[in-house]
Amino acid sequence: MKIKIRYFASLRDIVEQSEEWLTVPDNAYIADVRTLLLERYPRLQPIMDRSVNAVNHSYVPAETELHDGDEVVFIPPTGGGC
Amino acid sequence: MKIKIRYFASLRDIVEQSEEWLTVPDNAYIADVRTLLLERYPRLQPIMDRSVNAVNHSYVPAETELHDGDEVVFIPPTGGGC
Amino acid sequence: MEPIIQLTHQPLDRAALVEAVSHPSDGGIVVFEGIVRDNARGKQVHYLEYEVYEEMARQQIAQIIAEAQQRWQIEHVAVAHRFGRLEIGEASVIIVVATPHRSEAFDACRYIIDTLKNTVPIWKKEVATNGEAWVEG
């Protein structure tokens, strides 16, 4: 199945793109996507360690099972407000 | 000596004037002025009981000694702000 | 910066007050605005009449601001209070505190309005459909 990854802030700077589609095994977990991305972009490691997971605009734990077409974002520490 | 009394809010409504000069004995205390005013305007009693004393724009205790030309105001409960 | 203290018959100008206290080193501004409500204590309010003992009010407000400045190490403060007749929806008081960090701005702004209500000689007469009365507190 395919999932969409979007990159923001320092993650986007590192992977040098805003989004991409990834092919992952059916019923993959968020944790699997993390592993896959770190293989592809080893430089993501430090910031990924400090990022939390979001699927379809909600925060979710790493044990969340994914479904075809899901939008996955690893959220680095936020700095909104002021 | 003479002191100036100013009336605000419900006190002004009762005495029907904004200010007046009172002749009081030299070295009179605030407490003496209270007594004098209550003799002159008995209807002030309830609101005076809930009013605090100000002399020359500062809050002062009832035992404050007055001087010629002082401005005395009995401050009913305030309602500024909103 | 000298704090701004305004006691006026004119409508209060929020934008001008914020502008006046803003400073490039401040990261947070808290504004409190007191507004004439259409109801109070179960009554339908028609309008309010604010009265002020101006010389003393100015002095008391300056003192409250000085206390807040000392307690929260803040610099940029404005307090404006309107008097005379105010209609529903109009602002009776505006307090603006600008600080490098927001926590102090919230604390100082709240302290100033709470203390102002208790100690500054300003009175409010509520004119309601069923009569008028000086409001205590």
Added chain:
Amino acid sequence: MEPIIQLTHQPLDRAALVEAVSHPSDGGIVVFEGIVRDNARGKQVHYLEYEVYEEMARQQIAQIIAEAQQRWQIEHVAVAHRFGRLEIGEASVIIVVATPHRSEAFDACRYIIDTLKNTVPIWKKEVATNGEAWVEG
């Protein structure tokens, strides 16, 4: 009233936001405004660049407002956040809470900005004289 949530490239309009949440039954309005400071962590800031994950930010802000509304029984709330490049002195965020009584307005406004900073996917890149960096927290 539906809360107002604004995520925009345009300068924030404080007066319009206050106007939009004001209601005749409200006696107090608290406004918090986050401003771009000229310095941070000992650096001279040149400008800031805010980035937002818009769909999720909107949803998170709605959730924060809903929590605040439930907790303090408040109705009238607006939250606006700007993104893109912001110069020193410009507002990055404006939060407006109008309530019948001021205490709830202060508490709710502060809760919203504190929670927003922690949980809403908005990021800030500081462009200083000696380089640029994403700011965490």
